[in-house]
Amino acid sequence: MQRTSYRIGAILVFAGAVASLALAIYAYVTPLTGVNGSVGALIVIAASLVLALAALVLPVISTRSWRNVLRGLLLLGLIGTFLAGLLLHRWWIGLAMVIGLIGLAIDMTRPARAAPPARTKGSLR
Amino acid sequence: MTRPAFRDLLGATAASILAATGVMAQDTSPNPDPTQVQPVTPTETATSDPAAPPIPLVPATATWDSFHGQLNAQKYSPLDQITVDNVGDLEKVWEVHTGDMSDGSGDTPATVWSATPIFANDTLYIGTPFYRILALDPGTGAERWSFDTQSTLEALTQPALKNRGVAYWQADDPVAGEACQKIVYIGTMDARLFAVDADTGTPCADFAANGVLDVNQWNTTNAEWPLSLLQPPTVVGDRLILGWAGNDWALEQAPPGTVFSINARTGALEWTFDTLPEAMRKQSGTANVWTAMSADEELGLVYLPVSSPSPNFWGGNRTQEAPYATSTTALDVDTGKAVWSRQWVHHDIWDYDINSAPTLVDITVDGTDIPALIQATKMGFLFVVNRETGEDVWPIEERPVPGGDGSVTGEVYAPTQPFPTKPAPLLDQAEKPQIWGLADAVSFGACSRKFDNLQYDGMYTPPTTRGDGALAYPDSAGGVQWGGVAFDPESQIAVVNTSHITQSVQLYDREAYDRIAEAGGTETGGFSPQAGALYGLQLQNVLNGLGMPCWKPPFGELVAIDMQTGDVKWRRPIGASQKYGFYMPESWGSPTIGGPAVTAGGLIFIGASMDAKLRAFSLATGEELWADQAMAPAVANPAVYEYQGREYVAFVAGGNSILKDQVGDQVVVYALPR
Numbered sequence: 001m002q003r004t005s006y007r008i009g010a011i012l013v014f015a016g017a018v019a020s021l022a023l024a025i026y027a028y029v030t031p032l033t034g035v036n037g038s039v040g041a042l043i044v045i046a047a048s049l050v051l052a053l054a055a056l057v058l059p060v061i062s063t064r065s066w067r068n069v070l071r072g073l074l075l076l077g078l079i080g081t082f083l084a085g086l087l088l089h090r091w092w093i094g095l096a097m098v099i100g101l102i103g104l105a106i107d108m109t110r111p112a113r114a115a116p117p118a119r120t121k122g123s124l125r
Numbered sequence: 126m127t128r129p130a131f132r133d134l135l136g137a138t139a140a141s142i143l144a145a146t147g148v149m150a151q152d153t154s155p156n157p158d159p160t161q162v163q164p165v166t167p168t169e170t171a172t173s174d175p176a177a178p179p180i181p182l183v184p185a186t187a188t189w190d191s192f193h194g195q196l197n198a199q200k201y202s203p204l205d206q207i208t209v210d211n212v213g214d215l216e217k218v219w220e221v222h223t224g225d226m227s228d229g230s231g232d233t234p235a236t237v238w239s240a241t242p243i244f245a246n247d248t249l250y251i252g253t254p255f256y257r258i259l260a261l262d263p264g265t266g267a268e269r270w271s272f273d274t275q276s277t278l279e280a281l282t283q284p285a286l287k288n289r290g291v292a293y294w295q296a297d298d299p300v301a302g303e304a305c306q307k308i309v310y311i312g313t314m315d316a317r318l319f320a321v322d323a324d325t326g327t328p329c330a331d332f333a334a335n336g337v338l339d340v341n342q343w344n345t346t347n348a349e350w351p352l353s354l355l356q357p358p359t360v361v362g363d364r365l366i367l368g369w370a371g372n373d374w375a376l377e378q379a380p381p382g383t384v385f386s387i388n389a390r391t392g393a394l395e396w397t398f399d400t401l402p403e404a405m406r407k408q409s410g411t412a413n414v415w416t417a418m419s420a421d422e423e424l425g426l427v428y429l430p431v432s433s434p435s436p437n438f439w440g441g442n443r444t445q446e447a448p449y450a451t452s453t454t455a456l457d458v459d460t461g462k463a464v465w466s467r468q469w470v471h472h473d474i475w476d477y478d479i480n481s482a483p484t485l486v487d488i489t490v491d492g493t494d495i496p497a498l499i500q501a502t503k504m505g506f507l508f509v510v511n512r513e514t515g516e517d518v519w520p521i522e523e524r525p526v527p528g529g530d531g532s533v534t535g536e537v538y539a540p541t542q543p544f545p546t547k548p549a550p551l552l553d554q555a556e557k558p559q560i561w562g563l564a565d566a567v568s569f570g571a572c573s574r575k576f577d578n579l580q581y582d583g584m585y586t587p588p589t590t591r592g593d594g595a596l597a598y599p600d601s602a603g604g605v606q607w608g609g610v611a612f613d614p615e616s617q618i619a620v621v622n623t624s625h626i627t628q629s630v631q632l633y634d635r636e637a638y639d640r641i642a643e644a645g646g647t648e649t650g651g652f653s654p655q656a657g658a659l660y661g662l663q664l665q666n667v668l669n670g671l672g673m674p675c676w677k678p679p680f681g682e683l684v685a686i687d688m689q690t691g692d693v694k695w696r697r698p699i700g701a702s703q704k705y706g707f708y709m710p711e712s713w714g715s716p717t718i719g720g721p722a723v724t725a726g727g728l729i730f731i732g733a734s735m736d737a738k739l740r741a742f743s744l745a746t747g748e749e750l751w752a753d754q755a756m757a758p759a760v761a762n763p764a765v766y767e768y769q770g771r772e773y774v775a776f777v778a779g780g781n782s783i784l785k786d787q788v789g790d791q792v793v794v795y796a797l798p799r
Contacts, residue, residue: 032754034737038706087707 012103238779240290312354333392368414377657382413396461432478441535465515471539481609547691568669594631608720679714700734732759757789
């Protein structure tokens with residue numbers, strides 16, 4: 001049960017990042033979003049992609065120190081993307097990042113020993 | 126040459142972001158003291174036919190058939206279907222993308238589109254920056270006809286392809302079935318004026334040479350570039366009053382700013398008005414009228430907002446008096462003779478072109494009805510004078526201003542400049558602008574150091590070669606641009622948008638400038654050669670290393686003024702500054718280009734902001750009531766019209782690189798749901 005909650009943490013980070021990615025792509029390519037074609041939206045697309053990849057990697061890192069480094073980077077990425085979303089007036093991106101932050105908080109409750117890799121749909125095994 | 130752009134205001138990380146003494150000008154012998162303006166002896170005031178019915182200043186019916194809606198430039202619609210209570214229900218009823226747009230990345234120069242659609246002949250007419258006319262169904266946007274001037278798409282005088290729309294004329298008694306009883310006009314950058322039938326788009330054969338007038342035939346002095354017709358002519362009766370635009374800051378000498386009056390039917394030249402004394406026409410040039418004009422048909426006067434002489438930032442070649450330069454000048458529309466003139470900047474060396482049509486208003490001050498005129502300026506001053514005589518409504522005082530520091534050879538300085546006592550300035554130039562703590566902190570004090578290195582002795586501190594130059598608040602980018610002042614004749618409230626921009630102006634002697642140019646250093650950074658003059662210049666917004674403005678926000682405001690008292694009724698930041706897509710807090714406001722329209726529904730409609738939003742505000746309170754996203758900043762005034770019983774509000778979202786690197790080709794129209 002506890003192990004499942006650890007997976008949920010990474011899954012939430014991944015889900016938040018993927019949602020942010022989709023929302024940012026929509027904002028970038030759709031006319032009249034106010035930020036279509038903007039560098040800012042591109043930055044969020046790139047950041048979301050990186051966050052999603054990091055969420056996939058997080059559960060498989062067994063070394064505590066490296067896991068904490070990644071958690072720290074994820075925290076910065078989630079907060080930065082959250083702020084970028086708000087500055088782009090893409091409130092849903094902000095919400096997606098809140099979900100990601102919740103996931104990261106859950107992940108941080110993992111014990112020092114590494115948990116088995118999390119399974120996310122079609123990506124992890 | 127690239128002018129400092131508002132778009133540079135915000136960096137990546139910013140989130141990342143006379144007692145009017147002086148004043149009447151005359152076209153007699155020049156005053157030997159270049160800084161004094163001599164009183165004018167008004168020429169005969171134009172008189173209207175006493176047998177004809179009076180022509181009201183405010184049209185009796187809803188009218189939006191010219192750049193500023195009406196000849197009075199009030200941008201006022203008496204329509205009241207859309208009100209403060211229901212404006213929130215506005216819906217987009219149609220939009221058209223003209224396709225006439227370029228971001229400048231290919232062979233075609235970037236476009237700058239500042240057109241206001243005009244509603245006439247039950248048709249909406251629009252000019253595009255590719256110099257085409259579109260005639261659209263006002264209710265659906267369906268194209269009725271289009272006309273392509275086939276003009277060259279070259280940026281001959283401007284850094285971009287520009288257009289500010291079309292003009293419309295119709296005969297007093299149109300003859301049914303006869304062509305060109307109603308005409309639409311469009312000008313081109315290569316100085317041609319086209320006239321086409323308003324019903325069909327067919328060129329008017331009787332107008333000039335088969336519907337095309339070559340205005341450049343009159344470009345005979347300092348003709349280094351064409352007289353670009355970017356602003357549509359002002360139509361007064363059967364006359365087209367025509368100004369033109371040039372290539373500022375490039376050369377010492379420029380064509381002199383002649384205004385042409387042309388017969389609306391035939392294109393025949395009827396009179397010209399020279400804004401510069403004969404001796405200065407060759408020696409300096411410009412003082413042109415490049416923006417819209419206004420007119421009072423009852424008085425028979427057309428009002429000219431006149432720009433500054435050439436070159437714009439050094440006056441050593443033009444030390445004599447030029448009383449019509451940087452002025453509002455009233456001409457007899459029948460003769461082209463000056464009736465009165467008020468010069469708003471003496472010996473202008475800041476490029477303070479008068480850049481918007483004066484707004485003609487009837488106001489009641491201290492119980493007295495006054496036929497007045499409001500002239501907005503880049504300086505952020507609103508000058509209010511009697512439009513019949515040019516006399517002050519509220520005192521306009523000549524106050525001492527800084528002289529030079531002796532570093533600029535050949536320059537002379539006006540000892541005084543006119544300051545209005547009312548209304549209060551739109552931005553407080555009395556003090557050096559305050560440094561924005563945030564921008565200063567994140568740049569580790571760079572803003573403080575910049576301000577310390579800029580000479581500032583108060584408003585009208587002259588350009589200098591010393592230090593990092595002179596601080597100007599505002600300079601050519603600030604204050605009010607061509608959108609001008611809107612006015613509600615019922616409540617006598619004036620509405621105007623303004624920009625708060627701090628800039629630096631530094632002069633380089635020719636040798637120093639050429640050294641920088643040879644090293645490739647003038648390609649960016651706001652350099653302009655003023656070739657032929659003793660000095661080149663660098664004009665920049667004062668930013669920190671991150672691109673953030675060094676001065677405190679707000680960067681733009683919307684201001685309402687009670688014209689019965691001259692007091693500010695309310696003011697508020699407008700829009701949001703935007704960089705790389707990131708919006709700054711709305712409390713910081715946005716620099717603005719474009720202008721407002723007001724309606725009897727108690728509303729102000731305006732685009733103008735960097736965030737490319739279209740907004741409606743309450744005229745009474747300034748509360749924002751409605752907003753929608755446009756393709757690009759709407760950098761002209763909106764149009765308000767009624768068609769088949771329904772009130773429409775039309776915006777052109779075309780963008781302007783001075784504001785932001787975003788172009789558009791969108792015409793978008795809103796109305797209430799049926």
